[in-house]
Amino acid sequence: MTLQFSKSTPFxxxxxxAHKLRQTKYASAARxxxxxxRLIEIKGRPPLWKTSSIRFDAHVQAYQFHLANRLVRPEVTYIKRRCAELGIQYRDVVGPSIFKRVALSRRLLMWEVRQKFNLTYADIGRAFGGRDQSSAVSAIRSFDSGSPLH
Known part of the structure; x- marks a missing residue:
């Protein structure tokens, strides 16, 4: 048995x-x-130098330190610089650490900030991690009395 198709009309x-043209058009659009x-997926990934830590030279680190501190209050910049000179972490000085070395350095720095910037005790406490004024008063008085080991 053979199938016989009727002849198609011109319409x-x-x-x-028109159907074949649409199929080729949609196929090329899909491709x-x-x-x-695929290109967006490749472009969407950040470059490797942005995602991994890079060790910079000392001058670059100093410049980054400068950029990070240019909008900071001058007493905080002074505290950070003195912490680097004393060999103590800034986060330890402004943090809750009670190690003797850190506590003595904190008292020394509070006294230095008071002498250099003439700030109120409350401002000094704020500069040292949000401490209250009584902490600043006791630290500064211990240096004024000549015995910082209290």
């Missing part, structure tokens, strides 16, 4: 031709969209 031939998605 049906036009429809088939282009897939290619664009």
């Amino acid at each position: 049906q031939a036009e429809l088939q031709k 282009a969209r897939a290619e664009k998605a």
Whole structure:
């Protein structure tokens, strides 16, 4: 048994031709969209130098330190510089650490800040990690009395 197709009319031939054109058009658009998605995926990843830690030279670290501190109050910049000179971490001085070396350095720095900047005791306490004025008063008085070991 053989199938016999009737001859298509000119209108049906036009429809088939239009259908084939749409199929090729949509297929090329789908290929282009897939290619664009692949390119976006590659571009979306940050470069390796942004995601991994990089060891900079000393002058670059000094410049980064300068940039980080240019909008900071001058007493905080002074405290950070003195911490580096004393060999103590800034976060330890402004933090809750009660180690003797850190506590003595904190008292010394509070006294130096009071002498250099003539700030109120409350401002000094704020500069040292949000301490209250009584902490600044006792630290400064211990140096004024000549015995910082209290």
